[in-house]
Amino acid sequence: MKFIFADSLDVVDPNYDFIADRNGPGRKVHWDDVYPHEILGYAPYDGILVSRATVGDRGIKGKYTDAQAMRFQRLGARVFLRLDRPGLDHLAIFGDCGAFSYANEEKPPFTPEDTIEFYGHAGFTHGCSVDHIIFDHDPTVRGMDGGSDEARRRFDLTLENADAFLRASRTLSGRFTPMGVIQGWSPGSMAEAARRLVAMGYDYLAVGGMVPLQAEQIRHCLQEIRAAIPTNVRLHVLGFAKANDISSFVPYDITSFDTSSPLIRAFKDKKQNYYLPDGPGKLRYYTAVRVPQSLENLQLQRLVKKGVFRAEDLTRLERNALALLRAYDRHEADLGDTLAAVLAYNAPLAVGRPYEDCRSDKAMQVLSQQYSETLSDRPWKRCNCAICKDVSIEVIIFRASNRNKRRGIHNLSVYKALIDQLDSFPADLRNDSPDLFGRQCAAE
C-alpha cells in the first residue's frame, strides 16, 4: 500500500531558535524552510498530494501566497516541492481539486479542462477528476436505491466531469495517470459509480467523501466497490482520515491512500499527539505538553482582555514551565516540580482559572495524568529520527508551528514505517503494483 502525504505547505524552519522562539536570522519564507523529506533525510511517504484548493485559484483562497501559487505553476510541482533530486525524483505527485473546500457551492469552481491544464502544466504524475462531494451517507439502502435529488445531481455531475476529464487527459498521455473519482450516497451507488468509471476507461479510481464516515462504513463501501470492478483496477482512498486504523484496511486491496492525519494530529488531536511504534501494525500515542506563547495564544489573550489574568503573570508562568521542562530533559529537575509548573500554566488555558482554584477539577486531573505519562516515559529519547535527536524535548512541547509541525513530521516517519511493515504481511493480502510508480517515471 502506498502512503501519499497530503501536503499544505507543511514546512519548518531548520534554523529555528527554540530558546529565543524565533526564526533563523534572515529566514526567507519557503526558500529557507524544509519539507519533511528534507529535514528527515528521506521521504516519509511514497508521494505527495497537492490540492488545487490548497494552492489557491480563482474563486478559492489557498494556503499558498499568490506569488507562491504562480511559482508552483510556473516551475512545476516537483521543483516547488523539492522532489526534483536524486532519491526523490521517483516519488509520485498526486493532484485533486479539494472538493471539501467547495462542498457548499452548487457546482465545482473548476472545469475538467482547466484542471487537466493545471495538472499538466505543473507536472503532476497522477490527478483526480473534478468531483462534487455527496453528503448524507446512507449505509442501509441497497444498489441505486435512496439518495436525495441533490445527491443524484452530484453523482451525475461527478461522472460527467470524469468523462470529460479522461478525454482531456489524453493530451498528457504517457506522463500522467488520470484517476476517476467515486462519489455516492451509499455503498451500492459508489459501486455503480466505480463500474461506470471503469467502463469509461479508467484503470485507477479514487474514492472520495470518506472523511465523515466511520471506519466500518468505509470498509463496507470499499467491499462493494471492490466487488464491482476487475481486480486489476487500482483503488485510491482520498483524504483517509482513519489513517491510524490502516492495518484493518489491508484486505480491501487498496493500492494507495492519502492523508495528512499523522501530521495534523500532532497539534489538532486532544491527546494523541506524538506517535511511537508499538509492535506489528500498532502505534502508541503520547499527549504533547502544552506551553503556548502567552502573548500570542488567543485564548490567553482573551483572558487578559477580560482582565481575568495579567499578561505579565502569564508570561512568568510560561517561562517557568519552559525552564523546568528543559531542566527535566537534562535530568536537572524532578517530575513533580516539572509537572506542577506545566499545570500551573495550563490551568488558565484549560479552565480559565488559577491552578490553586482548580487543582481538583476533572480536566486538570486528566491533564496531570496525561502529562505525567508523557514526561515519565520520555518517549522523545526513544526515537532516533533526525528531529527528536536534534531538538530533544522541544518536539513534545505543544507550542507554535515549528515545534508542532516537527512533531507531526516525526509522526509521519513513524507512520511510514508502520505502512512499510504492512507490506510485509502475507502476500495474498498485499497489493503491490510494480508498475504504479514505474509508469509515470517513463517520461521523465
Add this chain to the structure above:
Amino acid sequence: MTHLTYLAVSARQSETHKVLCFAATAEDVLRFSSIDRIGRDDEGRLSGFQRPQIASHIREIKDYLEKPDAVLPNPIVVAFTRGVAITPTEGGLCRVSIDISDGPPGLVVDGQQRLTALGQAEARDFQVFVSVLVCQSEAELRRQFVLINNTRPLPKSLIYELLPTVDGLPHRFEGRSFAADLTARLNHDKNSSLKGQINQHTNPEGKISDAAIQRVILASLSDGIMRDLVRKPNGERECFELISEFYEAVQKTFPSEWWGHTARSSRLIHGAGISALGYVMEELALYEGAKSWSQFAKGLGCLRDRTAWTGGEWNFGGGDVRHWKALQNVNRDIVTLAQYLISIVRADIRARRSAAAETPLLDALSD
C-alpha cells in the same frame, strides 16, 4: 526601600497638571508603574485602558534594543494620581519621590510595548526617559491616555518613500525597502519607461499606484526572477532594467489604453492590470528568456485582441464574464486576470515554437 527618588526637569504647561521628566532603567519603571490593561470587573465597570501587548512588535523593538548603538529618545509616559511627592529645587529642576510601599502607583500611558521589550532585553542598565504626568483623578488620566494615543499613523506611501534611506530596520522591511527604492528609481531615472508615471507621495501627478509596482517587485523578489537577479553583482541594475523594459513593451503593445488614461478609465494602468501583468513578465522571462522590450513585446502581442482594458467584457471562462470596470484591485481579481493572460501567452509560446501541441512548456524548458 519604599521610595524611589529622581532628579527631574519640570516644564511649565498647565495649571492643573504637573509635567516633568527624568531618566530611569526599565526595571525601575516597572517598580513604580504598571501597565493597566483595559478590562471590566464583576459589575461590568471599566478599568484600565491599555490594549494587550503585541508579541511581534515587542520582538522587533527588543531586537533593536539589543544592538549596541540602540537609542530610544522618546519617553515612556507614566501618569500618577497618587504616591508622588515633588520638591522644587533651583532652575526648573525638582526632586521626585515615588512611594512604592503599596505597589506601583504609576500607570503607563504611552510606551507599553517599548517597556515590555526593554524588560525582556539583555541590556539591563539601559535607561529611558520617563515623562511624568500628575493628574487629579482617574478620569483625567484616562482622558490624557486617549489624547496622547489618538495620533494618526503616517501615510503608507510616505513611509515607503522614506524606507530606502533608513538603515537597520527590522528584517521584514528589507524586501519592502528594496521594492520602494526600485519604485523610486523607476519613477525618477531618465532611462525608465515609467519615468514620472508612478504616483508617490512626492509625485502626486503619477497615474500608476506605487503599491501596484511594489507588488510586482515583491512577488518577483519572493517567488520570481528577481530573486535570482538581485544576487548578481549588478543585480539592482538588472532588476531595474527588467521592469522598465517590460512595461515599455506593455506601453508599446497597448498604446491607446495606456496613454492619456487614469486608473479609472483604463484597467491597464490600474492596480489590477499592472500587478497581473507582473506575472506575465515572469512567464516570458522564464520561458523565453525575455529581457529587452522587443522580446517582451513579442510575447505580449498575442494579448492584443483579447483584453478589455478600457471597454467591453472579460471572458475568463467557465461562465465568468465581467464588465471591464468590474475588475477590482484585490488579490482574487488580480490572480484571475493573471491566469487568464498567462494561459493565452502560454498557448502562444507553444504555437510559436511550432512544437507538437501537447509538448508541455516545462519539458521544453528542461530540454
